[in-house]
Amino acid sequence: MDAADAAGAAEASEREIDARLAVVLARFGDRLDDAGRAAIRSRIAEQREQAAELRAVKLQNGDEPDFVFAPFRQDREGRR
Amino acid sequence: MSDVLACGLRELGRRLRAGETTPGALAEEALDRLERDGRRLNAVAALTIDRAMAEADRVGRELRAGIDRGPLHGIPYGAKDLLAAVGAPTTWGAAPLRGQSFAADAVVVARLREAGAVLVGKLATVEFAGGFGYEQPDAAWTGPGRNPWDPECWTCGSSSGSGAAVAAGLVPFAIGSETWGSITCPAAYCGVTGFRPTYGLVPRTGAMALSWTMDKLGPLALRAEDGEQVLAAIAGPDVSDPSTLHRPPFVPGPLPVRPRIGALRDAAKGAEPEVAAAFQRSLTLLAEFADVVEIDLPDLPYGAAASMIIHAESAAAFEEFVEAGLAVGLAAPEDRLGMVERFAIPAVDYLRALRVRRVAGRAVDTALADVDAVVAPTQPTVATGIAARFDEAGEEDGSPGLGAVGNLCGLPAVSLPNGFGRGGLPTAVELMGRADSDATLLAIAAEVQRRSDWHLARPPG
Numbered sequence: 001m002d003a004a005d006a007a008g009a010a011e012a013s014e015r016e017i018d019a020r021l022a023v024v025l026a027r028f029g030d031r032l033d034d035a036g037r038a039a040i041r042s043r044i045a046e047q048r049e050q051a052a053e054l055r056a057v058k059l060q061n062g063d064e065p066d067f068v069f070a071p072f073r074q075d076r077e078g079r080r
Numbered sequence: 081m082s083d084v085l086a087c088g089l090r091e092l093g094r095r096l097r098a099g100e101t102t103p104g105a106l107a108e109e110a111l112d113r114l115e116r117d118g119r120r121l122n123a124v125a126a127l128t129i130d131r132a133m134a135e136a137d138r139v140g141r142e143l144r145a146g147i148d149r150g151p152l153h154g155i156p157y158g159a160k161d162l163l164a165a166v167g168a169p170t171t172w173g174a175a176p177l178r179g180q181s182f183a184a185d186a187v188v189v190a191r192l193r194e195a196g197a198v199l200v201g202k203l204a205t206v207e208f209a210g211g212f213g214y215e216q217p218d219a220a221w222t223g224p225g226r227n228p229w230d231p232e233c234w235t236c237g238s239s240s241g242s243g244a245a246v247a248a249g250l251v252p253f254a255i256g257s258e259t260w261g262s263i264t265c266p267a268a269y270c271g272v273t274g275f276r277p278t279y280g281l282v283p284r285t286g287a288m289a290l291s292w293t294m295d296k297l298g299p300l301a302l303r304a305e306d307g308e309q310v311l312a313a314i315a316g317p318d319v320s321d322p323s324t325l326h327r328p329p330f331v332p333g334p335l336p337v338r339p340r341i342g343a344l345r346d347a348a349k350g351a352e353p354e355v356a357a358a359f360q361r362s363l364t365l366l367a368e369f370a371d372v373v374e375i376d377l378p379d380l381p382y383g384a385a386a387s388m389i390i391h392a393e394s395a396a397a398f399e400e401f402v403e404a405g406l407a408v409g410l411a412a413p414e415d416r417l418g419m420v421e422r423f424a425i426p427a428v429d430y431l432r433a434l435r436v437r438r439v440a441g442r443a444v445d446t447a448l449a450d451v452d453a454v455v456a457p458t459q460p461t462v463a464t465g466i467a468a469r470f471d472e473a474g475e476e477d478g479s480p481g482l483g484a485v486g487n488l489c490g491l492p493a494v495s496l497p498n499g500f501g502r503g504g505l506p507t508a509v510e511l512m513g514r515a516d517s518d519a520t521l522l523a524i525a526a527e528v529q530r531r532s533d534w535h536l537a538r539p540p541g
Contacts, residue, residue: 020424028420031405036417043213043421047391050384051429057380057436065434066441067293070322 013048020044083538085110086249089151089306096143096154103136103143103154103198110156110200113250118201121231121248122223123241125161125202126168132156135198142196151309153196158245158254161202162209162288163297165189172288173205173238175221176401176409186286187321188255188297188314195313203241203254209262210238211290211394212407212415216469219412224466227270228539229505233463236265239300243270246300247539253301253310257287259294260386260487264510267300267495268458271506273535274300275307275522278515279490280327282311283318291393293323293434294386294487302535304494304525308332311518333519335527339452341366341511342375347456349479354501359457362498362509365531366455370524375454378443382484385440388425388433389488395422441489445514452520453511456482458495462505482512492518494525497534506534 001009021041025032032040084092085106095101111127118124139154164170164182171177184190189199204222206214217224217234225240227233228248235244239256243266246254256263258276267274275298282297289295299310315330343363348356366372398419401407407418448454456479464473486493493512501507513521529535 020421023424024420027423028402028418031408031418032420039414039417040421044424047388047421047425047429050381050388051426051432053381053384054388054429054432054436057439059432059435059439063435063439065431066438067434 017041017044017048020048082109083249085113085156085252086302086538088303089155089252089309092155092252093151093153103140104133106154107132107136107156107198107200110251113248114158114201114245117248118241118245118250121226121228121244123204123225123244123250125171125173125204125222125241127201128165128168128199131165131167132198132200135193139196139198149194149196152192152313154198155196155252156198156200157192158201158203158242158251159189159199160239160242160254160256161205162257163189163255164286165199165202168202170202171221173207173209173220173222174410176406178221182286184286187283187318189286191314197313200251203245206238206240207410207412207415208398209257209259209288209290211259211390211398212410212412212419214412215414215471216412217466219415221411226466227463227505228541229271229463230503232466233503233505234269234466234468236269236463238262239266242300243267243272243274246270246272246302249538253299253306255297255314256300257295257297258487259290259296259390261483263298263300264458264483264493264495268508269463269506271497271508271537271539272300272302273304273307273497273525274298274495275311276486276493277311277315277518278327278492280323281315281330281518283321283324285318285320289397291390291397293393294390304496304522304529307494308522308526311522328516330518333523335523336452336520339370339520339524340450341370341372341524342448342451342454343372344454344456344479344482345374345376347479347481351457351460351479352462352501354499355457355460355462355507358499358501358507359509362455362528365528368531369527373451375447375451377447377454377485378440380440380443381436382440382488383480385433385436386484386488388429389437391419391422392425392430395419395425437488440485444485444489444491448514452517453513453524454482455509455511458508458510462501462503462507482510486512491515492521494521496525496528497537499534
């Protein structure tokens with residue numbers, strides 16, 4: 001990535017963080033002062049970095065999450 | 081100071097059956113010690129005096145009548161204050177929930193009652209088991225957990241009261257919980273043996289949910305053999321906890337003939353010198369009865385995946401609490417922000433973390449296929465200062481250790497004391513195994529403790 005691409009990526013990243021912060025503020029903004037908003041923004045940036053780390057892992061279409069939904073039948077509860 | 085509660089389940093059982101003590105006497109001793117020393121250490125959320133004396137009376141009468149429920153019969157214990165127990169508040173460490181109580185015991189508490197154990201107290205936890213992202217020890221209405229080895233140092237969290245109470249000899253064993261490090265770290269800092277079972281081995285019904293796919297319950301005790309007895313009593317399927325329905329039963333087993341132990345490469349890198357030296361000593365000791373080989377684990381973002389999963393699930397688990405604005409009543413200023421950033425995690429990021437976990441679980445299982453356990457220092461430091469912020473205390477330096485990978489993949493682990501470091505504080509080593517290798521890990525841990533006496537050292541005072 002050259003310098004211009006890197007600068008563009010950083011700018012896009014900041015925009016995404018601000019967009020997520022706006023989502024948070026729409027719901028909880030009335031409880032956050034300036035220091036609180038700065039702390040939350042920093043945590044969002046951290047979450048975004050973690051998501052980027054996860055996206056770097058090569059996954060196949062068939063790599064599904066490890067959870068199984070089991071339709072409920074009361075008379076079979078405990079035998080699943 | 082009496083140290084009767086630190087003499088081990090086997091000896092306590094002998095004394096009970098020989099008529100040298102009674103369940104009532106042991107319960108009174110534990111209650112006295114918790115009141116006197118447990119309060120001083122901020123280890124107690126509530127004493128369960130009436131319940132304890134009633135349970136002790138019942139199991140005492142049974143013993144006299146020849147009814148013997150096994151190795152926990154008549155033994156007092158404490159439960160982390162995120163486990164429901166009838167007759168006591170269950171606050172989850174959170175000041176806004178100090179009036180919370182439940183009408184039924186958690187399954188683990190009920191199973192211990194069936195095994196004849198006597199609940200003497202609810203032990204302090206970091207608020208919401210640390211789930212709101214605390215950054216320093218003063219993060220519970222009970223105050224920061226004070227370490228019996230040095231009250232100016234922290235117990236670690238979030239099973240802070242469980243670690244302190246066992247280390248100080250206030251109870252023979254305690255139940256803790258771990259989502260990421262909350263049993264192994266307090267065990268390490270407090271110099272006790274802490275066991276994190278395979279995810280799904282021990283039912284969480286009646287326990288606070290922080291992260292449904294990562295929460296585990298397990299014992300802390302002075303000896304691995306005691307942890308094994310407790311695990312045998314609390315493990316097993318429960319219809320209300322679907323995670324438990326497909327695990328094989330826990331059956332205590334013998335030490336494998338010449339076990340093979342993987343020493344995690346560069347595991348002591350960045351650790352305090354005394355921690356690194358103690359780790360080397362542990363490797364030497366393990367080599368007396370095991371083949372020790374160096375091992376690498378696949379390079380995957382375990383920490384990022386674990387964080388993403390915990391953050392997304394905890395936001396859902398505590399949405400009502402946060403929505404109601406109750407977080408402002410929490411102890412830690414950083415927790416009062418109410419984890420609101422987690423409500424902006426895209427679902428696709430959470431799902432990717434779950435998918436990465438599946439890939440990681442298979443890759444790590446393959447890496448561990450040729451060993452009975454992998455070993456590393458539990459923590460890179462000894463207990464940190466009671467007022468130290470985590471990012472300044474050296475806890476986040478050096479090797480990532482086994483905490484992230486083990487918790488992400490649901491693998492069992494045991495933390496054992498293995499010496500002393502800076503300020504005379506305990507150091508510890510962690511053994512982690514493949515899923516369902518709980519019995520093997522405990523057998524290896526017990527063999528280590530047969531050949532050493534670090535676990536028998538007692539804090540001053």
